Structure formats: structure tokens, C-alpha cells
Amino acid sequence: MTQAPTLIPAARPLIGSEERLAVDAVLRSGNLAQGPEVAAFEAEFSTHFVLGRPTVAVNSGTSGQHLGLLASGVGPGDEVIVPSFTFAAVANSVALTGATPVFADIEPDHFTLDPVRVREAITERTKGIMPVHLYGHPFQVDAIEQITREHGLAIYEDAAQAHGASWLDRPVGTIGEFAMFSLYPTKNMTAIEGGMVVCRADDTARRIRLLRNQGMETQYANEVVGFNARMSDVHAAVGRAQLRKVDGWTKIRQRNAAFLDRELALVPGVTPPRVAPEATHVYHQYTIRVAASERDRIRLALREEHGVATGVYYPIPNHRLPSLTGYAPAGELPESDRAAAEVLSLPVHPSLSEGDLQRIVAGLVAVTAAGS
Numbered sequence: 403m404t405q406a407p408t409l410i411p412a413a414r415p416l417i418g419s420e421e422r423l424a425v426d427a428v429l430r431s432g433n434l435a436q437g438p439e440v441a442a443f444e445a446e447f448s449t450h451f452v453l454g455r456p457t458v459a460v461n462s463g464t465s466g467q468h469l470g471l472l473a474s475g476v477g478p479g480d481e482v483i484v485p486s487f488t489f490a491a492v493a494n495s496v497a498l499t500g501a502t503p504v505f506a507d508i509e510p511d512h513f514t515l516d517p518v519r520v521r522e523a524i525t526e527r528t529k530g531i532m533p534v535h536l537y538g539h540p541f542q543v544d545a546i547e548q549i550t551r552e553h554g555l556a557i558y559e560d561a562a563q564a565h566g567a568s569w570l571d572r573p574v575g576t577i578g579e580f581a582m583f584s585l586y587p588t589k590n591m592t593a594i595e596g597g598m599v600v601c602r603a604d605d606t607a608r609r610i611r612l613l614r615n616q617g618m619e620t621q622y623a624n625e626v627v628g629f630n631a632r633m634s635d636v637h638a639a640v641g642r643a644q645l646r647k648v649d650g651w652t653k654i655r656q657r658n659a660a661f662l663d664r665e666l667a668l669v670p671g672v673t674p675p676r677v678a679p680e681a682t683h684v685y686h687q688y689t690i691r692v693a694a695s696e697r698d699r700i701r702l703a704l705r706e707e708h709g710v711a712t713g714v715y716y717p718i719p720n721h722r723l724p725s726l727t728g729y730a731p732a733g734e735l736p737e738s739d740r741a742a743a744e745v746l747s748l749p750v751h752p753s754l755s756e757g758d759l760q761r762i763v764a765g766l767v768a769v770t771a772a773g774s
């Protein structure tokens with residue numbers, strides 16, 4: 403038996419000399435806390451991704467979601483409709499405000515909220531909907547907006563995985579009352595830890611700025627009870643350097659995905675991801691479906707025999723997590739359960755070589771054939 407080749411990781415943050423030099427400059431300046439780098443990062447991010455909308459940097463995507471909801475007036479007695487098939491931060495941020503996260507099922511093609519199921523979940527307490535642009539594919543913007551217009555609800559966007567994605571000519575982040583982008587290391591760009599909250603209205607942005615800094619705009623003149631959710635200048639310096647590179651990385655992700663689409667189209671037992679005609683997908687993840695009964699074997703064989711790491715996002719839908727079962731709806735979420743059992747994310751990140759891509763395809767062909 404020949405030895406497995408070096409492992410192709412499922413994700414790989416790219417930190418270069420630009421990031422290191424920028425961090426060093428901040429460290430030398432002595433101005434380490436939130437300061438001019440953060441302000442510059444907010445302005446540049448806003449121009450780059452969200453048509454200049456008011457943008458506030460915070461210490462994580464989760465903080466951004468939480469403060470965005472608080473600043474939008476969400477609290478006890480309110481319900482916010484969320485997907486179950488996503489990262490728990492979504493429902494957590496709703497629960498932390500004292501409001502109730504209400505789970506709705508996803509549609510099977512793009513893994514995002516199913517507008518039909520969202521409609522069924524609306525009650526007189528529903529305040530808004532927090533759809534997720536999952537894997538970098540936008541949610542069904544037109545259908546969800548139609549619902550919010552009819553019922554007078556707000557959209558709170560989770561764009562954690564979707565920097566640069568769009569629906570027709572509308573960039574994600576410009577659709578909701580607010581939108582959150584994550585800057586965690588494995589996301590399409592990083593500030594090590596961090597988040598950006600993009601707001602439709604200036605006064606929402608101002609409330610988030612207050613909540614991020616103990617309720618202060620002027621030092622020691624606290625206006626509301628707030629948090630410490632500030633981003634540091636060190637983190638912002640990394641983020642600014644990444645912002646100059648992210649479009650190039652996205653193009654490579656899309657090229658890698660196009661290669662995988664071509665090569666996997668006819669592989670038995672593999673369902674490649676589908677893209678809505680209105681969508682520009684930025685491939686935070688390239689997520690296929692395989693038979694639930696085969697997934698563990700396929701994952702293990704890809705890793706052990708072909709040196710290909712994969713990811714499962716997410717193995718347990720949120721309505722089955724011990725922390726969130728109390729919020730489960732009366733009905734079932736069959737598509738969320740099925741997706742959790744079938745999804746498998748292949749490496750698609752910008753540091754893959756042509757040889758890596760070929761190895762991913764050859765490995766998957768061999769491994770799936772071995773099971774049939």
C-alpha cells in the first residue's frame with residue numbers, strides 16, 4: 403500500500419507579508435485598541451461590498467448579529483424566523499435578545515430558507531426573518547422580500563459566508579435592515595476574529611456603535627447599557643490587507659467550482675451544488691450531496707486513501723441541538739434533517755493547485771465507485 407499524499411486541507415487562511423507588515427505597523431504605533439485602522443476598514447469595506455451603506459466593525463460575526471437585532475428593537479415577546487440548517491450563531495443571536503428563534507425548513511436545491519415554509523411559520527409575534535446566504539449562495543431574495551412586504555416584516559441578513567455574492571445586480575448585505583459579515587479565519591476573508599454590520603439606516607448604525615462600546619459615543623457619557631464588542635486596530639489592519647485580495651480569491655474559488663462542476667456532473671452517487679439563475683455564488687463552500695449511508699465511508703476514504711480533507715456543515719440541524727431544542731417548532735423539518743445527513747463540502751479554497759483539484763475529483767470517483 404502506497405502512502406497517502408500530503409493532506410489537502412478543507413480550508414486554508416491566506417496570510418501574507420502585507421498582513422504581517424500592517425500588523426507590525428499598528429504594534430509599533432502603540433495605538434492598539436479601536437482607532438483609525440478600524441474606521442478606515444469600515445469605510446473601505448462599505449465602499450467595496452455594500453454601496454457605501456453605514457458599516458460598523460465588531461469583535462465577531464455573532465456579536466454583529468446580536469447587536470444588529472438589539473439595535474433593530476428585537477426583544478422579549480418577538481419571534482424571528484431562522485433556518486435550522488446553519489451555524490448555531492444565527493438562532494443563538496436571536497435567543498440572546500430574549501426573542502424566540504422560530505425554525506423554518508430549507509429548500510433542497512440551495513440549502514437556504516424555503517419561502518413556502520417561512521410563510522407557514524409567521525405568527526402575530528413575528529418581527530422579522532433572518533435568512534442565511536449559506537455556503538456563499540444568496541437566499542431567495544425576491545420571494546423572501548415579497549413575504550416581508552405583505553406582512554410588514556424586517557429582513558436581517560446573515561452574510562457571514564457571502565462576501566461579494568449578489569442576487570441579480572444587488573450585492574448581499576444591501577437587502578436587509580442590517581446584514582452581518584463574519585471575518586473568522588476560515589471565511590472568504592478574515593480579520594482573525596471580527597464581524598461587520600451593514601445598516602440600511604444611519605440611526606441603526608449609531609445604536610450599534612453605542613452598544614459596541616458600553617453605550618458611549620463620548621467617553622464616560624454612557625447613553626445606554628452596552629457591551630464591549632469592539633474590534634482592535636490590529637485586527638482591522640489584517641482585514642484591510644485582506645480586502646485588497648478578496649476579489650482575486652473569489653475568482654479562483656469560482657474557477658475551482660467550475661472545474662469541479664464539470665468533472666463531477668456525471669459521477670454516480672454525487673449531486674453537485676446548484677446555482678439559482680439570479681445568483682452570483684462566491685463558494686465559501688463547495689457542497690455536494692451523497693447518500694447518507696455512504697457519507698462517513700466516503701469522508702474517511704477520501705482522507706485516508708487520497709489525502710483529501712472534507713467538511714460537514716452542519717451535521718446536526720439546530721432544532722436538534724440540546725441548546726436549542728426548546729425552540730423547535732411543532733412541525734418537522736425534513737429537508738434540514740436530510741441535508742444534515744447528506745452534505746459533504748469539498749476543498750474549493752484559493753490555494754488549491756491544478757493537481758489538487760484533479761486529486762479531489764479522482765479520489766471522489768474512485769471512492770464512490772468502490773461503494774456501488
Ligand SMILES: *Cc1c(COP(=O)(O)O)cnc(C)c1O
Pocket residue numbers: 462463464465488489491492534560562563584585586596597
Ligand atoms: C461564521 C458564521 C457566523 C458567526 O460568525 P463568527 O464571526 O464566527 O462569530 C454566523 N452565521 C454563519 C452562517 C456563519 O457561518
